[in-house]
Amino acid sequence: MVSDTSTAPIYLLCRNGDYAATVSQQLAMFGLRAVAFPRASALLAAIHGEAPLAVLVDEAGCEDMMLTQVLPMIARLNSGPLVYLSLPMAAQEQIELARAGVTDFLPKPFDSHRLIDQIDRMLEAQSPQPARVLIVDDSETLTHWASNVLTMAGMRVRSVKNPLKVPQLVALEKPELILLDMYMPECTGDELAKVLRQNPAFDGIPIVFLSSETQRGRQLSARRMGGDDFLVKNNDPDELIDIVAMMVDRYRRLRELMTRDSLTRLLNHTHLIERLLQEVARAHETVRPLAFAMIDIDHFKSVNDRYGHAVGDRVIKSLARLLRQNFPGADLVGRYGGEEFSIIFPDASLLRAAQQVDDLRQRFSELCHISGNGEPLTISFSAGVAQLGNGMQTEQLIETADAALYQAKAAGRNQVGLAR
Incomplete structure (x- = not known):
């Protein structure tokens, strides 16, 4: 958020x-x-x-x-x-x-x-996040024009001349739309689009072909290879901006449906683990710190049993909202399952991450929840925080944070446990 x-x-x-x-x-x-x-x-x-x-x-x-x-x-x-x-x-x-x-x-x-x-x-x-656009074209003139048009519209643009570098760049930059030239020395645009569509991680990214090609049959053939739209080069700048903005907005909406938990709008379990795998690999590669937290709402089963699942859902959503407020973008926070949540802390020490989680715990414990009959409720959570160690893999990091969480629960709940 x-x-x-x-x-x-x-x-x-x-x-x-x-x-x-x-x-x-x-x-x-x-x-x-x-x-x-x-x-x-x-x-x-x-x-x-x-x-x-x-x-x-x-x-x-x-x-x-x-x-x-x-x-x-x-x-x-x-x-x-x-x-x-x-x-x-x-x-x-x-x-x-x-x-x-x-x-x-x-x-x-x-x-x-x-x-x-x-x-x-x-x-x-x-306060929208700027659209991330990758331009693939060997023409400096066209690239300069399109980049300027989109940058002036508030978008974040990256360009590359060599199409063979695109798969690596897409994995690194995570663009939300690719503007792709149809004809380049190394390969054609539709050939590159076909390669990108073979990777499930890239499959949904909108691809818009940029070309001087005006033959309708050739345009349709290119779209069958994996393109989503076709624009004639040096077209109206406003049209370029509108098409890119609309397609990025649609991509974001579809991606949210695929990656977000429907109740909390945080990352769902599958995509949370996927993001953690990426951050663990990055931390090992760059030799930078990484912390991971597991959060569990205290006595949540009793809340559901006594007040009903509707009240339980409201409690879950209230915690999710605090998480979105404290971690803008919410792409490092997910619903692990049920009443459990997880937070990824890139470039953070164990103590720094634990302090942020404890501040969140304090805020959540001060919220006044209301039952169906108007009865005020105060609810807390327990958490465990772990630090990525040398050679530690993702599963080990999760297990270590989970052990710290159970340590906090065994010590009386409503507190943050640190992995030993």
């Missing part, structure tokens, strides 16, 4: 005090501050004073205005989501509300998870 801007409040327009309190409690569980207003005039004044992350509007309305009046006013003042809380309604009603400025609809009973996911995505969109 991006840097934590969740100190900004979420405003709720609602005349029902009990319902407003319920919504506020659920948001507080995720570390979000909700401020409820029974009157629209007070809400509008608050927006003038402090911009909110989002504005929630209850279908029951407010005390001093009709919603048909206040919704357009909120929409004009507020740049974030304007979310309407309601029972199921007809499509025509939703269309009218959307015309009035509503951006999203949440069904009752209020589901904080859906709102949290939406806010996280909004924050990520406000």
Whole structure:
């Protein structure tokens, strides 16, 4: 996730005090501050004073205005989501509300998870990671033009003349799109695309051919070899930017579905281990430190048994959100399984990694979780941290961190164990 801007409040327009309190409690569980207003005039004044992350509007309305009046006013003042809380309604009603400025609809009973996911995505969109583009072309003129166009659009561009170096560069740079010349001395673009598509790790990366080729049959043939699109060289710069941006966005969405755990949006088990394997190999090659942490929520089975799996899921998501806040990009953090999480610490000593995990433990233990009947809960986690040793392989590192985790649990839980 991006840097934590969740100190900004979420405003709720609602005349029902009990319902407003319920919504506020659920948001507080995720570390979000909700401020409820029974009157629209007070809400509008608050927006003038402090911009909110989002504005929630209850279908029951407010005390001093009709919603048909206040919704357009909120929409004009507020740049974030304007979310309407309601029972199921007809499509025509939703269309009218959307015309009035509503951006999203949440069904009752209020589901904080859906709102949290939406806010996280909004924050990520406000501070997007630059698209990583690899240009493969033996023409310095074309490479210079395309590189300048995309760099000025905020993208991170790497270029290479020799196509035979591309597989190694793709593995190193992890581009999110490849702009590939069709005709080069060493090989053709479609031949290189076919080679790249043989590697499962590269299979989903969008490939856009750049060429002066205008014959439609030749273009289609190249796409059958593994290309995703075809652009004529020296085309409109805006078109190049738009196509690259759209294809990178689609690639990111598809990759998130493949690599992320659906509940937490952290790396799933398979891709967490894959990333750890990469970091272990890099650490051995560069002789740099690497630490690894295993985290387990304390007494989680009791939470599920006593309060239900819905509450358990909220606890898991609250920890996942803290992890995303503390580790931007979330590509070093994953859900190991169930209530277990893992963090990879490249270039970090054992003590430095343990300190970061302990700071996270303290923050999580201070969160107020709410059960289905409104009962407040405080929940903790235990963790184990290990350092990669000389000759140690990935499986050994995981086992060592896991042993440190059990050491922390045996010592009373809610603490961080260090591998011996």
